[in-house]
Amino acid sequence: MLNIQDLHAKIGNKEILKGLNLSVNAGEVHAIMGPNGSGKSTLANVLAGRNGYDVTKGTVEYEGKDLLELAPEERAWAGVFLAFQYPVEIPGVNNVYLLKAAVNAVRKYRGQTELDAVEFLGLIKEKMKIVKMKEDLLNRSVNEGFSGGEKKRNEIFQMSVLEPKLAILDETDSGLDIDALKIVSEGVNSLRNEERSIILVTHYQRLLDYIKPDHVHVLSNGKIIKSGGPDLALELEEKGYDWIKEEAA
Amino acid sequence: MSTDIQNYISDFDRLKNDDWFANSRQSALNLFKDTGFPNSRLENWKYTDVRPIKKKSFSNVTEAAVSVSTEEINTIRFDGLDCIEVVFINGVFSKEHSSLDDLDNGLVVENMLDALSNDQDLLAKHLTKYADDKVSPFTALNTAFIQNGTFINVSANTVIEKPINILYLAKDSNGSLATHPRNLIVMGEGSEATVIESYIGLDDANYFTNAVTEVALSSSAILKHYKIQQESLNAYHIGNLNVMQGKDSKFESHSISLGGALVRNDIHGQLAAEGAEIIMNGLYMTGDKQHVDNHTRVDHLKPHTLSTENYRGVLNGKSRAVFNGKVIVHKDAQKIEAHQNNANLLLSDDAEIDTKPELEIYADDVKCTHGATVGQLDQNMLFYLRSRAIDEETARSLLTYAFADELISNINFAPIRNRLERLVIGQLPDAALIREFTNE
Ligand SMILES: Nc1ncnc2c1ncn2[C@@H]1O[C@H](COP(=O)(O)OP(=O)(O)OP(=O)(O)O)[C@@H](O)[C@H]1O
Numbered sequence: 001m002l003n004i005q006d007l008h009a010k011i012g013n014k015e016i017l018k019g020l021n022l023s024v025n026a027g028e029v030h031a032i033m034g035p036n037g038s039g040k041s042t043l044a045n046v047l048a049g050r051n052g053y054d055v056t057k058g059t060v061e062y063e064g065k066d067l068l069e070l071a072p073e074e075r076a077w078a079g080v081f082l083a084f085q086y087p088v089e090i091p092g093v094n095n096v097y098l099l100k101a102a103v104n105a106v107r108k109y110r111g112q113t114e115l116d117a118v119e120f121l122g123l124i125k126e127k128m129k130i131v132k133m134k135e136d137l138l139n140r141s142v143n144e145g146f147s148g149g150e151k152k153r154n155e156i157f158q159m160s161v162l163e164p165k166l167a168i169l170d171e172t173d174s175g176l177d178i179d180a181l182k183i184v185s186e187g188v189n190s191l192r193n194e195e196r197s198i199i200l201v202t203h204y205q206r207l208l209d210y211i212k213p214d215h216v217h218v219l220s221n222g223k224i225i226k227s228g229g230p231d232l233a234l235e236l237e238e239k240g241y242d243w244i245k246e247e248a249a
Numbered sequence: 250m251s252t253d254i255q256n257y258i259s260d261f262d263r264l265k266n267d268d269w270f271a272n273s274r275q276s277a278l279n280l281f282k283d284t285g286f287p288n289s290r291l292e293n294w295k296y297t298d299v300r301p302i303k304k305k306s307f308s309n310v311t312e313a314a315v316s317v318s319t320e321e322i323n324t325i326r327f328d329g330l331d332c333i334e335v336v337f338i339n340g341v342f343s344k345e346h347s348s349l350d351d352l353d354n355g356l357v358v359e360n361m362l363d364a365l366s367n368d369q370d371l372l373a374k375h376l377t378k379y380a381d382d383k384v385s386p387f388t389a390l391n392t393a394f395i396q397n398g399t400f401i402n403v404s405a406n407t408v409i410e411k412p413i414n415i416l417y418l419a420k421d422s423n424g425s426l427a428t429h430p431r432n433l434i435v436m437g438e439g440s441e442a443t444v445i446e447s448y449i450g451l452d453d454a455n456y457f458t459n460a461v462t463e464v465a466l467s468s469s470a471i472l473k474h475y476k477i478q479q480e481s482l483n484a485y486h487i488g489n490l491n492v493m494q495g496k497d498s499k500f501e502s503h504s505i506s507l508g509g510a511l512v513r514n515d516i517h518g519q520l521a522a523e524g525a526e527i528i529m530n531g532l533y534m535t536g537d538k539q540h541v542d543n544h545t546r547v548d549h550l551k552p553h554t555l556s557t558e559n560y561r562g563v564l565n566g567k568s569r570a571v572f573n574g575k576v577i578v579h580k581d582a583q584k585i586e587a588h589q590n591n592a593n594l595l596l597s598d599d600a601e602i603d604t605k606p607e608l609e610i611y612a613d614d615v616k617c618t619h620g621a622t623v624g625q626l627d628q629n630m631l632f633y634l635r636s637r638a639i640d641e642e643t644a645r646s647l648l649t650y651a652f653a654d655e656l657i658s659n660i661n662f663a664p665i666r667n668r669l670e671r672l673v674i675g676q677l678p679d680a681a682l683i684r685e686f687t688n689e
């Protein structure tokens with residue numbers, strides 16, 4: 001599904017990703033953990049196509065395509081979804097209209113017929129239940145005035161409506177209360193299947209109690225320096241990152 | 250006297266100037282002869298060069314009568330909105346298309362020419378009293394030709410529910426037409442009304458509209474005023490709105506400027522008694538080589554007066570816009586509040602904006618704020634939308650629309666708001682897509 005090799009990326013003159021390798025198969029859940037500033041969001045952004053990054057070396061292959069060649073919207077059409085660490089507020093752009101346009105853009109790309117208002121509403125209703133999304137949030141401007149937790153929940157709601165093939169969740173658990181964490185996790189779990197891959201960026205083992213990862217990676221200083229199974233996350237929780245950094249050095 | 254105004258003098262000589270207002274017209278013309286057109290050495294005209302108007306021999310003489318069909322007018326009507334309508338074609342009142350029968354008690358709406366004979370007392374009291382011929386040569390020029398235009402009088406304590414829709418239409422104008430519409434709106438004590446002035450070019454001709462509107466609000470009167478400027482993209486439009494406000498009166502101005510090659514909109518509000526409030530909202534959207542200048546001025550003459558101004562501009566192509574908002578707080582006008590904001594979105598590298606707030610404060614206990622911003626589309630928002638499968642072009646249009654709509658969504662009168670939203674969408678590169686986005 002996704003194959004990242006020797007990825008180097010810079011912002012301005014600052015190199016942030018320094019030879020990152022990661023391979024994700026269809027149906028797998030990968031957790032990426034790592035110290036603040038190590039490059040986790042940068043990786044997520046580069047995968048989603050945000051501009052401002054210079055990829056100086058390496059390749060990213062997604063479903064046989066060169067992902068880095070595609071515009072952000074083309075990646076979204078092809079099934080890539082990024083749940084942002086800091087979702088932006090967009091005054092004047094309605095949440096539901098955005099979702100409808102997004103769903104239909106993806107359907108069009110897949111050669112499916114576009115959903116009409118009634119069909120779309122049906123879809124929305126069903127997905128709202130899964131993430132327990134409050135109805136009044138739907139008709140507001142995108143994220144405008146949403147609380148931190150509401151923004152995160154909205155990201156997962158969008159994800160469940162769009163049904164991506166590769167979902168990258170950048171610290172979706174940060175800022176969620178315990179109930180919301182459970183709900184969001186259920187939302188993610190409900191999307192799990194053999195065709196869909198999920199990359200979870202998180203600082204906390206707690207999320208991984210709810211969403212069991214197949215693989216856990218440590219990203220430090222722009223590289224994956226250690227990979228393992230779910231146990232690695234427990235070990236990190238207990239011992240922090242220093243021992244791995246030393247090991248890797 | 251310069252020769253470049255000879256055409257206007259010839260027009261004046263042809264004018265049937267034999268009523269009680271004849272002397273006023275003559276002295277306005279004399280004043281215009283003395284000053285001529287303003288030049289850019291004048292601070293007030295620094296950024297707007299009116300030489301294109303001066304160079305052309307515009308004339309208010311129309312050869313053949315131009316006919317506009319009802320179907321044509323229907324396309325620019327507010328659908329489903331029951332209005333009182335006053336229609337002018339190439340500056341001349343069209344009785345045929347206007348609907349001025351069966352007006353409510355306490356309401357007068359008539360062509361200025363009729364008002365000059367029917368309502369001499371009211372006109373003698375108000376006409377030319379709020380728009381100063383000495384301030385702008387264009388106003389003097391307009392006064393010299395006062396004939397066609399709309400006179401509205403709303404009696405004390407009368408509430409007019411139906412909006413009064415004034416349409417100034419230009420069509421087949423031969424590339425040399427000048428019109429000088431003159432409007433006067435007199436609002437009695439405690440009266441309420443909504444007036445829409447639209448200036449619309451039905452083709453892409455080059456013509457010159459020189460409009461002046463005067464508004465007098467007695468105590469506690471409320472007037473909502475909309476100006477929709479959709480002149481031909483080759484037309485020149487100079488519009489001057491002057492408002493005199495009594496105690497506790499409220500004036501709401503919504504000025505939407507979309508058309509015209511060279512446009513200047515002036516608004517002057519005088520808060521002449523305590524409790525008077527003025528709201529000025531404006532939106533200008535420009536492209537190609539359009540030049541649109543909005544000048545506003547508010548005089549806080551008395552204590553406890555309030556002004557709120559919000560102008561937004563969306564500039565594309567090689568267009569240029571000017572915003573100048575002047576607020577003058579006069580001596581002893583204590584405890585006033587004046588808020589002003591001008592935000593601009595530059596969609597192209599070649600577009601240009603000059604924005605300038607001007608505050609002159611001669612009182613000490615006042616609350617004034619002002620701000621101006623000039624920016625591009627927000628990259629984070631753009632990326633967010635694109636990451637949600639919206640293609641770049643649509644995302645740009647959508648964010649542009651959202652920016653402009655901040656102003657229009659505040660209009661609480663749905664038929665006008667919807668119409669304006671459609672007009673704004675129509676100005677955007679991906680009109681059809683945005684319409685899809687918002688039409689459900
Ligand atoms: N626009 C930018 N300009 C300069 N440096 C940047 C920019 N964006 C990110 N960085 C730097 O890149 C590094 C990696 O940032 P990134 O956001 O990817 O970290 P992260 O691993 O997601 O951290 P956190 O756990 O705090 O979210 C940091 O040192 C950050 O300061």
Ligand SMILES: [Mg+2]
Pocket residue numbers: 040041042085170171
């Ligand atoms: Mg991060």
